[in-house]
Amino acid sequence: MLSKTRGVIAAGHVKTVEAGCEMLRLGGNAFDAAVAAVMASFVAEPTLTSAAGGGFLLAHTQDNQNILFDFFTQTPQQKPNGRTIDFYPVQVDFGGVTQEFHIGLGSVAVPGTMGGLFHVHQRLGRLPWAVVSEPAIHYAKTGVAISEFQTYCMTILAPILLGSAESRAIFAPEGKLWAPGSCFTIPDLADSLSYLAAEGARGFYHGDIAQKLVKDCQAQGGYLTRADLEQYQVMERQPLMMQYRGNTLVTNPPPSSGGTLIAFALSLLEQHSLSQLAVGSREHLQLLANTMQLTNQARRDGYDARLYEPDVAERFLSPDHLRTWQQLAVNKWGSTTHLSVMDSEGNAASVTTSNGEGSSYVIPGTGMMTNNMLGEADLHPQGFHQWQENVRISSMMAPTMVLRGAQPELVLGSGGSNRIRTAILQVISNLLDFEMSVEQAVGSPRVHWEDGVFNLEPGFEQAAADRAEFPFNGKLEHWPQQNMFFGGVHAVTCNNGTLSGAGDPRRGGVVAVC
Numbered sequence: 001m002l003s004k005t006r007g008v009i010a011a012g013h014v015k016t017v018e019a020g021c022e023m024l025r026l027g028g029n030a031f032d033a034a035v036a037a038v039m040a041s042f043v044a045e046p047t048l049t050s051a052a053g054g055g056f057l058l059a060h061t062q063d064n065q066n067i068l069f070d071f072f073t074q075t076p077q078q079k080p081n082g083r084t085i086d087f088y089p090v091q092v093d094f095g096g097v098t099q100e101f102h103i104g105l106g107s108v109a110v111p112g113t114m115g116g117l118f119h120v121h122q123r124l125g126r127l128p129w130a131v132v133s134e135p136a137i138h139y140a141k142t143g144v145a146i147s148e149f150q151t152y153c154m155t156i157l158a159p160i161l162l163g164s165a166e167s168r169a170i171f172a173p174e175g176k177l178w179a180p181g182s183c184f185t186i187p188d189l190a191d192s193l194s195y196l197a198a199e200g201a202r203g204f205y206h207g208d209i210a211q212k213l214v215k216d217c218q219a220q221g222g223y224l225t226r227a228d229l230e231q232y233q234v235m236e237r238q239p240l241m242m243q244y245r246g247n248t249l250v251t252n253p254p255p256s257s258g259g260t261l262i263a264f265a266l267s268l269l270e271q272h273s274l275s276q277l278a279v280g281s282r283e284h285l286q287l288l289a290n291t292m293q294l295t296n297q298a299r300r301d302g303y304d305a306r307l308y309e310p311d312v313a314e315r316f317l318s319p320d321h322l323r324t325w326q327q328l329a330v331n332k333w334g335s336t337t338h339l340s341v342m343d344s345e346g347n348a349a350s351v352t353t354s355n356g357e358g359s360s361y362v363i364p365g366t367g368m369m370t371n372n373m374l375g376e377a378d379l380h381p382q383g384f385h386q387w388q389e390n391v392r393i394s395s396m397m398a399p400t401m402v403l404r405g406a407q408p409e410l411v412l413g414s415g416g417s418n419r420i421r422t423a424i425l426q427v428i429s430n431l432l433d434f435e436m437s438v439e440q441a442v443g444s445p446r447v448h449w450e451d452g453v454f455n456l457e458p459g460f461e462q463a464a465a466d467r468a469e470f471p472f473n474g475k476l477e478h479w480p481q482q483n484m485f486f487g488g489v490h491a492v493t494c495n496n497g498t499l500s501g502a503g504d505p506r507r508g509g510v511v512a513v514c
Contacts, residue, residue, distance in 0.1 A: 010490035010501040010511040011037055011339035012415075013044035015144050017503075019135035020341055021514035023127060030341040031059065031124040032132050033514075034349035035117050037339050039136035039193065041353070043186060044144050046170075047153035047161070048337040048355065048415065051192070051204075052213075052363065052370040054112040055353030056252055057120050058239060058399040060408050062346035066250050066401075069123075070235040070392060071116020073109035073373040076223040077231075077390045086221030087375065087384070090159040092357070100377075102384060103160055103360045105222030107375030108213075109393060110232050111204075113353055118201040119234040124347075133197050140190035140367065143183035149484075149508035151180045157335070160372075163360030167369060170362065189367030205229045213363050213370070222361075223374070235392070240313055244270060245432055248403040253313055255391070257299070258398030258421045260313045265295045265425050267317065274433035280460055285447065292422055292449035336397065336415030337507070340492045342499055348408040348492075350399035352415065378417055396420045402428065408494060410438075415507065416487035422448045423487025431493075438493045442502040442509075446486040457482050482506050 006024040011017045019040035020033035028036075034057060041049050049055075054073035060066050087106030092099050121129060146154075154161060154177045161171040170186060171177055178184055196203045203209060210229045217224040240253040242263045249266065251259030268291045277284045298316070336354035359372040373379060379393055380386065387393075398420055402410040410431060414423040423446060430441035445459035455477045479485070488507030493500055503509020 007343035008499040015044040016041045024514040028127040030343040030347035043139040049353040050355035052111040052368045053355035057351040060348040068237040068239045071112035102375030107372035108370045109373035114204045143185040166362035186367040192366040251400040256395045258396040338413040340411040352397040412491035414487040414489045439502045
């Protein structure tokens with residue numbers, strides 16, 4: 001019961017979870033726990049997130065405020081002429097599938113993570129910053145055991161992690177990548193976090209860290225200037241809200257895309273009585289495939305081009321626009337991590353952070369690898385270097401909550417690039433339509449439709465026999481085992497006053513009731 005616990009947290013590593021739990025034990029709230037856990041993840045999940053990346057935190061406060069803190073990366077204010085840009089491709093092998101990413105200083109967008117953490121803590125936290133940052137500093141100094149999952153990530157991202165001397169010093173100090181169980185330390189990051197504990201966010205955006213980053217960008221082919229960092233702003237947004245089967249969905253609004261597309265897909269699913277279907281049946285898979293296909297079509301049909309227009313989500317989710325698609329419905333890797341927290345006071349935090357794949361450039365002496373958000377093809381559909389200056393980059397990240405009677409019932413989110421929204425969609429449907437437990441909802445096999453391919457995890461083998469009955473002429477791809485390709489949903493719930501949660505086994509997920 002609530003009186004016996006301080007809270008619950010689900011995240012991608014045991015040390016990430018422990019940092020959050022420690023804050024709850026010390027009398028902190030869900031926001032102290034979330035901020036401490038994110039900083040701990042810089043050490044415990046270093047391939048997925050970074051102090052020089054970006055993210056979002058969706059907050060529900062005990063007095064029933066819903067706030068979306070947007071601290072995602074920003075495009076630079078200008079594109080310099082006549083200067084060679086350090087921007088180049090690398091090939092990353094995911095085991096049978098090779099994907100191209102672009103890295104280098106020219107791929108670095110304005111980081112937002114540290115500004116966001118300080119902002120959230122100042123607005124909603126309770127404990128002193130020195131206390132909240134201590135677990136991450138301790139981990140960076142004394143080390144965290146490398147998990148099997150992090151070893152897997154390092155192996156995949158080896159071309160990036162080994163791409164510069166500074167990065168090799170962190171990820172391969174003895175000439176090869178860390179092995180599972182190795183004690184992974186980042187002493188420079190411990191010093192940087194201690195410096196920021198004394199200087200605050202200004203230390204990152206105006207102080208020594210900013211000066212080092214800007215100096216190298218200007219000398220070695222990056223875009224960032226002092227003005228880019230000094231003028232970066234964390235934005236508080238009104239979350240996007242919709243109804244689904246009597247519950248209120250609260251999620252990430254534009255200019256990010258993921259939340260709106262989840263809301264759109266749920267609006268299509270709501271036309272059907274999913275509870276009457278068997279999970280994984282031909283009819284269930286047909287409906288999921290059709291919903292994902294139509295959502296992608298609707299996205300291409302003008303949504304992306306209007307991302308920065310006022311009221312774009314309201315128009316996209318309007319009854320008139322939905323009606324057309326509802327009638328039709330009736331008739332890759334992503335270096336991202338997520339954590340969810342609820343406390344016994346009624347506060348909840350859903351926070352997703354990312355470093356892209358990382359740029360391979362480490363800010364000298366800081367232990368902070370910078371993001372490569374300007375080199376992510378998914379984030380720049382118009383082409384590289386065609387981005388609009390000085391705007392918040394759109395993201396598929398979608399920290400989400402489901403409220404029942406204005407109180408958080410489910411807090412969740414996911415990593416996984418374009419798979420974020422389909423992973424969240426399926427977990428919500430598993431819980432609300434099929435009344436699964438949170439462990440079943442997160443652990444059940446998933447599907448994902450994109451670019452003419454319907455990807456299926458084990459458990460849907462019968463789909464091969466029903467190939468001709470799916471609503472597209474593409475390919476069925478049966479994966480041999482559950483995989484991080486299908487996201488990493490870390491979720492917590494409050495059910496009749498009892499807090500519980502589930503960490504996604506696809507990404508080494510851990511949950512703890514504190």
